[in-house]
Amino acid sequence: MGLDEGALVARACQGEVEAFEQLVAAYERKVYNLAYRLTGSPDDAADVAQEALLKVYTSLPEFRGDSSFSTWLYRVVSNTCLDELRRRKRQRAVSLDQPLTLVDGEDLSRQWADDSDGPEEILTRKEQRALVQQAITLLDEEHRVIIVMRDIQGLSYQEVADSLGLSLGTVKSRLNRARAALQKKFSELELFGPKVVRRVQGR
Amino acid sequence: MLCELAGELLSAYLDDELPSREALSLEKHLRVCPTCVAQLGELREMRAMLASLEDMAPPPGFHAALHRRLVAAAPAGTVKVASLAAARQRRQFASRWVAAAAAAAVMAVSAGSYYWQLGAHQAPPEVAILVPHSTGPAVSGTGTDTTPPTTGESTDKTQPAGGSTVSTNPTGNKTDSNQSGSNQPGSNQIGSSGSVTPPQPSTAGDGVTPPQPTQDDGVSLASQQPTTSGTGLTAVPLVQTGVTLQGQLLVYRTDIKLQAPANEIILARLFGINGDFGGTMETETVGNVQLSGSTGTAKLVTLRVPVAKYQEAKAKVLAIAPATVQDYGPLDVTAQANKLQQELNNLLAAEAFLAENTNTATDAAARLATVRQRIPDCQQQLQTYYDQAQLATLQVMVVD
Numbered sequence: 263m264g265l266d267e268g269a270l271v272a273r274a275c276q277g278e279v280e281a282f283e284q285l286v287a288a289y290e291r292k293v294y295n296l297a298y299r300l301t302g303s304p305d306d307a308a309d310v311a312q313e314a315l316l317k318v319y320t321s322l323p324e325f326r327g328d329s330s331f332s333t334w335l336y337r338v339v340s341n342t343c344l345d346e347l348r349r350r351k352r353q354r355a356v357s358l359d360q361p362l363t364l365v366d367g368e369d370l371s372r373q374w375a376d377d378s379d380g381p382e383e384i385l386t387r388k389e390q391r392a393l394v395q396q397a398i399t400l401l402d403e404e405h406r407v408i409i410v411m412r413d414i415q416g417l418s419y420q421e422v423a424d425s426l427g428l429s430l431g432t433v434k435s436r437l438n439r440a441r442a443a444l445q446k447k448f449s450e451l452e453l454f455g456p457k458v459v460r461r462v463q464g465r
Numbered sequence: 466m467l468c469e470l471a472g473e474l475l476s477a478y479l480d481d482e483l484p485s486r487e488a489l490s491l492e493k494h495l496r497v498c499p500t501c502v503a504q505l506g507e508l509r510e511m512r513a514m515l516a517s518l519e520d521m522a523p524p525p526g527f528h529a530a531l532h533r534r535l536v537a538a539a540p541a542g543t544v545k546v547a548s549l550a551a552a553r554q555r556r557q558f559a560s561r562w563v564a565a566a567a568a569a570a571v572m573a574v575s576a577g578s579y580y581w582q583l584g585a586h587q588a589p590p591e592v593a594i595l596v597p598h599s600t601g602p603a604v605s606g607t608g609t610d611t612t613p614p615t616t617g618e619s620t621d622k623t624q625p626a627g628g629s630t631v632s633t634n635p636t637g638n639k640t641d642s643n644q645s646g647s648n649q650p651g652s653n654q655i656g657s658s659g660s661v662t663p664p665q666p667s668t669a670g671d672g673v674t675p676p677q678p679t680q681d682d683g684v685s686l687a688s689q690q691p692t693t694s695g696t697g698l699t700a701v702p703l704v705q706t707g708v709t710l711q712g713q714l715l716v717y718r719t720d721i722k723l724q725a726p727a728n729e730i731i732l733a734r735l736f737g738i739n740g741d742f743g744g745t746m747e748t749e750t751v752g753n754v755q756l757s758g759s760t761g762t763a764k765l766v767t768l769r770v771p772v773a774k775y776q777e778a779k780a781k782v783l784a785i786a787p788a789t790v791q792d793y794g795p796l797d798v799t800a801q802a803n804k805l806q807q808e809l810n811n812l813l814a815a816e817a818f819l820a821e822n823t824n825t826a827t828d829a830a831a832r833l834a835t836v837r838q839r840i841p842d843c844q845q846q847l848q849t850y851y852d853q854a855q856l857a858t859l860q861v862m863v864v865d
Contacts, residue, residue: 268862269767269860272766272767272860273767276767277539279532279535279536279539279845280845280846280849282535283528283531283532283535283845290523290527291520291522291523294521294522294523294527295520295521298521299518304521304524305524308523308524308527308530311523311527312527312530312531312534315531315535316531316534316535316538319535319538320538390514391517391518391519394514394515394518395518398515409515412480413511413512413515413516414515414516414518416516419480419482434476434477434482435473437476437477438473438474438475438476438477441476441508441511441512442472442476444511445504445507445508445511448507448511448514449507453511453514454507454510454511
């Protein structure tokens with residue numbers, strides 16, 4: 263940690279909101295995207311990411327510099343995100359009618375396959391990405407978070423281990439199980455095979 | 466190797482995280498097992514699809530919302546500027562200002578009570594308070610809350626010159642700067658002349674014309690009428706108040722690298738110095754700080770002392786151990802603060818206007834989002850100037 267970061271931590275520790283905001287500015291996007299990939303919804307993601315950063319803010323006095331600030335932050339954030347996910351899951355079971363949300367906010371109906379009566383449809387890249395996101399959100403939380411960290415955000419095994427408080431061996435085996443589970447979802451959603459242009463299967 | 470075991474290894478193999486002995490035996494298996502090869506292919510394809518997912522920018526309003534939540538969570542006593550939420554809440558209670566004014570007799574009262582001159586046909590602006598802008602270090606949010614509409618000039622005189630100042634942000638949180646008589650006379654006395662032209666927030670409910678400020682009290686009110694076009698409300702009214710700080714807003718800060726072990730003795734001495742300069746000053750310790758290129762750790766102690774005692778405190782810190790010193794300041798931030806205040810006035814005016822005219826103003830929603838994103842930054846920065854002009858900062862890093 264550089265001196266600047268140390269000074270910001272000090273001020274943020276004291277409660278200075280501005281210092282805190284400066285401190286986490288560099289991580290905000292990453293935190294938001296972690297939350298987005300975990301929740302699959304831009305609105306929920308904003309809320310969860312804010313919750314997580316708020317948690318970082320209130321937990322800051324506990325930061326003792328044993329690890330780098332970024333590692334510590336990521337750990338607090340992922341814990342908070344996981345807690346939030348579990349809490350929300352308890353609160354409301356995902357409705358099957360809940361629309362899939364695309365990156366730009368368009369809805370992709372879950373019943374898209376039913377629309378194939380007409381001309382054969384094309385599964386665009388955008389739709390494919392939405393399906394990939396859907397597959398991720400179908401995983402259980404532990405698998406979801408490790409996939410997002412490793413395969414989407416590109417953390418190393420060691421970083422994943424530090425962030426989740428796991429041993430390297432556990433990271434390895436959990437990632438293996440998570441990928442196997444995701445592979446199954448991908449198969450179910452017919453995501454494997456020729457990409458970019460894909461025919462949507464009829465009923 | 467059995468397919469079952471191979472399946473366990475594929476994931477790590479994909480990431481080059483498999484020890485070479487295991488990797489070799491897996492490869493041997495892959496040469497004879499099309500199923501596992503296909504499996505590996507799918508994993509690779511899946512990984513590529515995941516990696517191709519694009520990063521998304523946080524939605525508009527993310528920062529502002531985060532800021533509001535942080536401010537709400539900030540510990541009591543931490544100086545902060547009123548959030549929009551607080552402003553709204555304040556509007557609800559605005560009618561009580563007369564009673565509150567009596568209760569706040571001790572408070573340094575700001576000339577910066579805001580009013581907003583608006584035609585009766587125009588909905589009053591939503592934001593009823595702003596950052597007190599005219600009192601500098603003697604920021605008196607409570608004052609803005611309680612100053613009667615037409616007495617900006619006269620109430621301002623109740624502010625003790627250089628005496629005890631109790632800063633209160635507009636949400637009512639006291640700051641901890643009540644070191645009686647400790648403010649440096651002169652350099653930090655700002656705006657007590659009252660030649661300030663407050664803009665006009667409405668304290669009135671909908672449909673009620675805000676109190677019209679009188680013009681004969683020596684306070685010139687330069688608020689512009691919001692521009693209203695015949696066909697629709699497209700122009701955002703700007704508040705051109707011509708607010709200027711009287712005097713200077715000076716910021717002092719010194720970074721000290723103290724060559725001493727970061728042990729309890731040294732820290733106790735620093736705390737002692739802190740204690741010598743007024744019991745209610747903000748101080749804090751931080752966790753051990755990892756130094757780049759060094760295995761050791763350092764302690765970072767931030768002392769915030771009244772500007773008047775700052776040199777004295779600095780000398781005491783330097784007496785502890787050999788040190789390297791970097792002084793910043795006095796830095797005159799008056800102009801910046803004035804500019805920020807002006808911007809904030811305009812932003813709040815714009816916010817209120819756009820919020821009231823969502824249906825008629827051009828691109829109201831988008832503009833509102835932009836404005837709302839900027840407001841907290843602006844408030845925060847301004848408050849920082851005020852804070853720093855009150856309490857000088859001694860940032861002490863204790864390191865062997």
